[in-house]
Structure formats: structure tokens, C-alpha cells
Amino acid sequence: MKQLLIAMVAGLLFLQVSCENSKDSKENGTLVKVETSYGNITIRLFDETPIHRDNFIKLANEGFYDGLLFHRIIENFMIQGGDPDSKNAAPGQRLGRGGPGYTLPAEINEIFFHKKGVLAAARRGGPDNPEKRSSGSQFYILQGTVFTPGALDTIEQKMNQQQQRAITQKHLAQAQQELNELRKAGDHDQFNIRVAEIREKANEEVSQLPELKIAPERREAYTTVGGYPSLDQEYTIFGEVVEGLDVLDKIAAVETDQSDRPVEDIQMKVKVLD
Secondary structure, three states, X not given: OHHHHHHHHHHHHHHHOOOHXXXXXXXXXXXXXXXXXOEEEEEEEOOOOHHHXXXXXXXXXXXXXXXXXXEEEEOOOEEEEOOHHHOOOOOOOOOOOOOOOOEEOOOOOOOOOOEOOEEEEOOOOOOOXXXXXXXXXXXXXXXXXXXXXXXXXXXXXXXXXXXXXXXXXXXXXXXXXXXXXXXXXXXXXXXXXXXXXHHHHHHHHHHOOOOOOXXXXXXHHHHHOOEOHXXXXXXXXXXXXXXXXXXXXXXXXXXXXXXXXEOOOOEOEXXXXX
16 A cells, blocks of 8 residues: 555655656657558657667567557547457457567656647556556557546546545554454444544644646647647557648548447558668
């Protein structure tokens, strides 16, 4: 529980940090081009995520991505590809489980956030992947949606409520043995008193922490170009579109089936430019 709390708080407090370092990252990194029938998308891979950068370059140079599909598309969210099973896949075939046979350790960097155009690694979710390891080949390019200031205010409220719950759960877990003994003894009054004391202690700890806020520069991005803040600090972002956002929009708007697979296949070809 303690590790969960630390990870959650770290993942939320990053929103208060200035994003100036992320601006510097855009001037560096390797350029790759994703070619499609809808046009080309040029992406800069970040040097701050070397494992994902090098893996993507390696697969691209090997021709791994050539002929694969954007197999999962959700408009106002993202376009996803990189499943080797999508190559020559039969119409209607369910896709999204394939990979190169390995996963990558997470490289979640607080200076990057889910604004429109970022490149991030797909991964298996849930308790089976507590380390948030990335798929070895599957990725998504975020389209996102434009948020109103009020919607971002609501997200901030949820962030602070989540922090409150996590800290309370931490204190309850630390006193679990004592509470179990009181429950077994049938001492309900003392049990309720201890729970109230624990909650009061948690509230005191929360009151000493700064209120969680979405940084102004991120608010500006989410309310103008768009994004998806709920994904922040959950997936490894390792690149950003520098040319071809219009192509992203065109691909995101295609017709899809019930599994979010495009009705007409959209193949890709990936080239390393420098």
C-alpha cells in the first residue's frame, strides 16, 4: 500500500512541475516517419526515454512495422498499431494481443504529458502489470479531445479525492492487525473509535500536503490542442508528432467496427530519418 501511495502521489504531483524541460526535448531525438495511405506522420523520439527510443528504431530498421495495421482506432482518443498479428489479418479478426515476444520496462517521465500528438507505448493494464511494463512493439498516437476549464477543475477535484482515499487506506492498512483483534474481540465501540482516530490522522496528513493542481501550461494544452489527462503517468510517452497532425485526424475519423478496428485496413510503413 505504501508503494502504491508513493507512486500515486508522485504521479499526481508532477502536474505542478514546469514543463520547460519538455520543450528542450523537442529539439533533440531521432525523427521517424510513419507512412500511410492517408499521408505521412513525422515523429520525434525523445532521448529521455532511451529504451523505448532504441527499441522503436531497431524494429523500424528491421522492417518490423512495415505492412502492419492501425488495428484500433477511437476518434477523439487515439490510433493504435504495432501488433505483428495484424499483418495480413483476415477481415474482422480480433487484434491487439500480439508483440515481439518481450515487454519493456516503463520509462514514465514526469515532464511528458498526454497532449495531442504524443507517441506512447501500449501496455497490458490491471493488477497483472503493476510495473506498467510496455508492449515491445504496440504503440498509440494520441488525438485526445479538447477539455473545458470546468472539466479540468473536476479532474483536479478527483485527483485530490483520490489522494485522500489513498492516504486513509495507507493508515488503515498499517493498523489492520489491531483492528482485526478488536473485531474478533467484539469490541465494536473501541473499533469505531480507532477507525475515527485513523481517519483523523489521515486528514491531518492530507491537510499538510499542497493541493494537487494541473499546471497552467498543461491546462492551456488540454483546452486548446486537446489531450487526455487521465492517462498521464500511466503509460510511457516516448515521442511526439512534429508534422502530420492533420493525418492523425483523418485516420482517427475512419469508420470502425465493434472492436474499434477500421472497416478498411490502414497499413503503415515506418522509416528512420536520422
